[in-house]
Amino acid sequence: MTQSRQSQVSLADTPYYHCISRCVRRAYLCGEDKYTGQSFEHRRQWMVERMHQLASIFSINICAYAIMSNHYHLVLHIDEQENYLFSNEQVCQRWGSLYSMPTLIDRWLKEQTISDEESKAALNIIN
Known part of the structure; x- marks a missing residue:
């Protein structure tokens, strides 16, 4: 199981x-x-x-x-301990080196999120 x-x-x-x-x-x-x-x-x-x-x-x-x-x-x-040292951007870079990024995360990385709610949602996904 x-x-x-x-x-x-x-x-x-x-x-x-x-x-x-x-x-x-x-x-x-x-x-x-x-x-x-x-x-x-x-x-x-x-x-x-x-x-x-x-x-x-x-x-x-x-x-x-x-x-x-x-x-x-x-x-x-x-x-x-090394994991905790990564910034959100570094986490996304590592993630993106293997997988395609969700649109919201890609926009957050490019600082193209429309609202604070979108930014918070992106950070919730990353963390």
């Missing part, structure tokens, strides 16, 4: 987490598929680069990782 992130992550208890993700249906993440002979080794470096990119965006430190043929393990440290 799935659980909310809030019930799984408690920074008061520990900032360190062991995360695992696994491929399904005999799919290969990396290495050579012994059934088809196809090599997926080219994905390993892409995975390493992507993990480091995402860790820098989300203020997470990668303590250890292992990329296996059909799954990977990550030991992560959540840097809560």
Whole structure:
């Protein structure tokens, strides 16, 4: 049964987490598929680069990782103090580096909000 992130992550208890993700249906993440002979080794470096990119965006430190043929393990440290140092603009920059921004947030960044209510609504979304 799935659980909310809030019930799984408690920074008061520990900032360190062991995360695992696994491929399904005999799919290969990396290495050579012994059934088809196809090599997926080219994905390993892409995975390493992507993990480091995402860790820098989300203020997470990668303590250890292992990329296996059909799954990977990550030991992560959540840097809560660094998160609190980000301005609202920096939060939006990081958000925008991965996702398209909602129109209201984009207007707020460009200082094109029409009213104080719009600005407050934008800040509620950001925070």
